[in-house]
Amino acid sequence: MTQTTDRGPVHSTTPVLVQGGRRAALVACLVxxxxxAGLGLGALAVLVMVVWISSPYPDNGPDGALHIAAGLWLMAHGTELIRTDTLSGQPAPVGVVPLLxxxxxxxxxxxxxxxxxxxDPAExxxxxxxxxxICAVSMGYLLVGAVVAGYSRSGSPAVNPLSALVQLPLVTVLAACAGVWTAKGRPAGPLPKWLxxxxRLRLVRTRVxxxxxxxxxxxxxxxxxxxxxVALSLVWHGEAVREAFPYLSEVWSGQFTVLLLAFTLVPNAAAWGAAYGLGxxxxxxxxxxATPLALSGDPAVPVFPLLAAVPAEGAGTPLNWACALVPVLAGLVIAGFTTAAAAPRFVDPALVWRNRETALTAFLGAVGCGVLTAAMTAAAAGPMGSARLLAFGPVWWLAGAAALAWSAVIxxxxxxxxxxxxxxxxxxVRRWLPRWPGFRRGTGTAPAPATDREPPSAPQPEPEPNPPTSGPPAPSVPAPVPASVPAPAPVPKPAKAAKAAPEAPAEAYDFLPELPRVADGPPHRPDPPEEDRDEEPAGPSPDRPWAAPASPWPQDPDPVTPADPPAPPAPAPKPEPEPEPKPKPEQGQGQESGPV
Structure with missing residues (x-):
């Protein structure tokens, strides 16, 4: 390579986004x-255009279909729309947002x-x-939203500018924050420092x-x-639900559109049913x-499949009153979640929460349930027109207060x-419940007793009872003593009855081949032959000294019997004492004097 070539421009193979640095990354988020925003708007526009094309007699042209698509996209963010082509000529707001x-x-x-x-794994x-x-993604999304809102102001349905100014940024920023939180692994903290x-100390506690x-x-x-x-009421009023489809449209495309709209309003109907059950x-x-007690006033109910589930006018019946089971179940669930953490089953009573903490946690759960209910019912309600249709749906603060009351009381x-x-x-009670046969905590079977010893792998024969003896007691056999230590001579002691020596504890591996015992252990007694296991020999025998009359003299072992235990080692002979030296007699005592 030449020097000129070495000083030439370097062409990097890395992507352009890396060369731009963080600013280019922000631009990428903006895009x-x-x-x-374009994907969501395009999906709704395609759906509306398909319905418009399949309609045999559309009310307006493609511009009207695009206005409807833009209005639906804005309504999906909670924005309120205004219908200008009404029969009365007065603008009618449409604020019931399909939550789905x-x-x-x-x-x-x-x-x-x-x-x-x-x-990025490759970095x-x-x-x-x-x-x-968050800022870049929200800004890119809101730029498209501003263009769509400006386009929707000139047609029907038109967008409410104030509602779009509040709802569109709010939904966008919250969704972007949730996406960043998910990318970071959904951490539970730390809490913001401005709190x-x-x-902050109270929020990190377990009860929260x-x-x-x-x-x-x-x-x-x-x-x-x-x-x-709602589902049960729709089944009950099935005939009215079927009649609503041909009333709204006689062609299949129009009925399919009504079905799609009813499907997107299912969460709204669930919120309405919850408010009805709360009271x-x-x-x-x-x-x-409409309440479980009665349907009061002069209702203005448009013809729609989901609205056919509205109860009939007049006083409520026991079937309507049975809807109170829904908040009762909600209160039971809150109590169950609280006690599962405050006082779990079969736990040490010292680890159980105090009554005050348990009651406070259950009350906080009831408050949270009331807040969620108020938020959901507020999103599910709204105006459906002017005059009498301005109030349509549950009242959010009444529904939230009722949810709080039901949950807290239960x-x-x-x-x-x-x-x-x-x-x-x-x-x-749990101290004696496990003593029942076939009972175990949580499973219905008796628990295994806790023991430190390992259970024997093979059954051990039970010791035979000691038969009564009629003769003098047999002398006790001395224990084996190592040869290096002299043992004293055994002295027989009389006893009332000969007692059988206790059996050695069962070995954990007694099913393996027998091994010789250690030198200081007791001698191993082999099992009797197969033919002698079922029937015990009658009469006295050398290996059954307890069956014969006791004798003061030891019996001679049978050298032919292989099952005879080895004789204990003979005691070491006692060393004889050395004779004491005799004293020498003194001169003149006991000795004759010799001749001089």
């Missing part, structure tokens, strides 16, 4: 947000923000900060997390029960309401009572 339609834009924004922050491109990603210290779970579970049961009530019910126009005393039972009488 992702605009793409998400909200899923589409929320999912698209969530996905765009998540993909913009998720780390070939930079990633923006979480705040930068007061005391509040338990109360949140209980509140979500109670709200889920509440709205699930409302959906069941406040829902409004059917100004001055008219969950707080029930959770406290269960806690007191499990920490007091329940703990004493």
């Amino acid at each position: 992702r947000g605009a793409t998400a 339609l909200v899923v589409l834009p929320v999912w698209l924004v969530h996905r765009a923000a998540r993909d913009g922050v998720i780390p 070939r491109r930079p990633r923006p900060s979480p705040r930068g990603a 007061p210290g005391a509040l 997390a338990v109360a949140l779970r209980a509140a979500c579970a109670g709200a889920l049961v509440l709205f699930g029960g409302g959906a069941v009530l 406040p019910g829902f409004a059917l126009g100004t001055g008219a309401s 969950a707080v005393p029930l959770a406290t009572a269960v806690r007191m039972w499990r920490a007091g009488p329940g703990a004493r």
Whole structure:
């Protein structure tokens, strides 16, 4: 290579996004947000255009169909629309948002923000900060939203500018925050630093997390029960539901459109059913309401399949009153979630929460359930027109207060009572419950006894009873003593009756081949032959000394019997004492004197 070639421009093979740095990453997030908005708007536009093309006599041209698509896209964000082509000529607001339609834009924004922050395994491109990603994705999405809102102001239905200015940014930013949170692994903390210290300390406590779970579970049961009530009412009024489709449209394309609209309003109907079961019910126009007690006022109910499930006019019946089971079940669920954490089953009473903490946690769960119910009913209601149709749906603050009252009245005393039972009488009852045969905690079988010893692998024969003896007691056999230590001579001691030596403890591996015992252990006695196991020999025998009359003299062992235990070792002979030396006699004592 030459020097000129070495100094030439370097062509990088890395992507352009990396060369731009973090600024290019923010631009990429901006493009992702605009793409998400275009995808949602395009999906609704395609659906509306297909219905418009399949309609045999459309009311307007393609421009009207595009205005409807833009209005639906804005309504999916909670924006209120205004109908200008009414029979009376007065503009009529449409504020009942199909809640199932909200899923589409929320999912698209969530996905765009998540993909913009998720780390790259190859690390070939930079990633923006979480705040930068939220701002960039939201800005790109809102730019498209501003264009759509400006286009919708000139047609019918038209967008309410104030509602679009509030609802569109709110939904977009919340969905982007959820996407970034998902990309970071859904962390539970840390809490924002701008919160007061005391509040942050209270929020991280265990009872707050338990109360949140209980509140979500109670709200889920509440709205699930409302959906069941609506389904049962639709089946009960099946004839009116079938008549609503041909009344609204005589062609299949129009009826299919009505079916799609009813499907997107199913979550709204569940919220209405939950409010009906709670007691406040829902409004059917100004001055008219439907509750389990009665349908009061002059309802203004448009012809629609879901509205055919509205109860008939007049006083309520026991079937209407039975709807109160829905909030009762929600309260029981909140109490169950609270006691599962405050006083679990079969736990040490010392680990159980106090009554005050249990009651406070259940009450917090009831408050959370009331807040969720109020938010859901507020989103499911709204105006459907002018004059009498301005109030349509459940009243959010009445529904939230009723959910709080039902949950608190049921969950707080029930959770406290269960806690007191499990920490007091329940703990004493559990002490003798496992003693029942066939009973085990939570499974219905008796628990295995806890023991430190290993159970024997093979059954051991039971020791035979000692038969009565009539002769003098047999002398006791001395224990074997090592040869290095002299043992004293055995001295027989009389006893009342000969006692059988206790059997050695069962070995854990007695099914293996027999091995010789250690030197200091007792001698091993082999098992009797197969032919002698069932029938014991009658009469005295050498290996059964207890069956013969006791004798003071030891019996001679039979050398032929192989089962005879080896004779104990003979005691070591006692060393004889050395003779003491005799004293020498003194001179002159006991000795004659010799000749001089």
